[in-house]
Amino acid sequence: MLRIGCHLSSSKGYLNMGKTAVDIGANTFQFFTRNPRGGSAKPLDVEDMQNYCTFAEEHGIVHILAHAPYTLNACAADEGLRTFARETMEDDLMRLEYVPGSCYNFHPGSHVKQGVEIGIRYITEMLNAILKPEQATTVLLETMAGKGSEVGRTFEEIRAILDGVEIQEKMGVCLDTCHVYDGGYDIINHLEEVLEEFDRVIGLDRLKAIHLNDSKNPMGSHKDRHEKIGEGSIGLEAVTAIINHPSLKHLPFYLETPNELPGYQKEIELLKSLYQE
Numbered sequence: 001m002l003r004i005g006c007h008l009s010s011s012k013g014y015l016n017m018g019k020t021a022v023d024i025g026a027n028t029f030q031f032f033t034r035n036p037r038g039g040s041a042k043p044l045d046v047e048d049m050q051n052y053c054t055f056a057e058e059h060g061i062v063h064i065l066a067h068a069p070y071t072l073n074a075c076a077a078d079e080g081l082r083t084f085a086r087e088t089m090e091d092d093l094m095r096l097e098y099v100p101g102s103c104y105n106f107h108p109g110s111h112v113k114q115g116v117e118i119g120i121r122y123i124t125e126m127l128n129a130i131l132k133p134e135q136a137t138t139v140l141l142e143t144m145a146g147k148g149s150e151v152g153r154t155f156e157e158i159r160a161i162l163d164g165v166e167i168q169e170k171m172g173v174c175l176d177t178c179h180v181y182d183g184g185y186d187i188i189n190h191l192e193e194v195l196e197e198f199d200r201v202i203g204l205d206r207l208k209a210i211h212l213n214d215s216k217n218p219m220g221s222h223k224d225r226h227e228k229i230g231e232g233s234i235g236l237e238a239v240t241a242i243i244n245h246p247s248l249k250h251l252p253f254y255l256e257t258p259n260e261l262p263g264y265q266k267e268i269e270l271l272k273s274l275y276q277e
């Protein structure tokens, strides 16, 4: 069965997201833990989370993916910004303990002018300060398009971050199809080789989630502009190969395409029809 969902608004809480997912034919979903461009979080609503967990179990929703705000930059030059990143992630992970078995995805960050090595060091320091052996959430590093000084454009950079983390079993990777394509990986003509490279450098066992997006720009553009499924430079044929690839087809797929709910519903329906059981 295809595990598929899309990005949903978290403004009305968890139970509301679960019901919306069911309404549009999804069996998982992604959401921002808080205002994606600010950082303030709503008060903790444990009752809503518990109601959601019951609803999710009844409706077969699993593997939900929390996304950290974009403003979180673990490798900022400014210490205050790094502290904000650490405190935000710590608070997000504490909250997610009420929805056990979730994943938490974040953008490794932008090293600005400090260089990628210092960037990677700050990111691993933050993770080592936060991760706990007993936590029920897996933290995912998202593969990035390489816009500006983004860390995580290459599989090697992701590997270097993982290597620095002490509690490795709480870490994984989320592969964003638009980002890796914009980053220069040819997932249209050489999906097999790209996945072999991922396996060699990072290990496919670390891959826990796929952000399924088409791209507005050509391969290697380092732009990060998502497009609707089948309407961008990646195209429907390559997307079909991705969701059916033996190394990927068991993973949860999350759409982050420029859509409102009816558009997401259509894409979910289309992808289900293209999935080979």
Ligand code: FE
Pocket: 067, 107, 142
């Ligand atoms: Fe993201």
Ligand code: FE
Pocket: 142, 176, 211, 256
């Ligand atoms: Fe993404």
Ligand code: ZN
Pocket: 176, 178, 179, 224, 225, 226
């Ligand atoms: Zn993106």
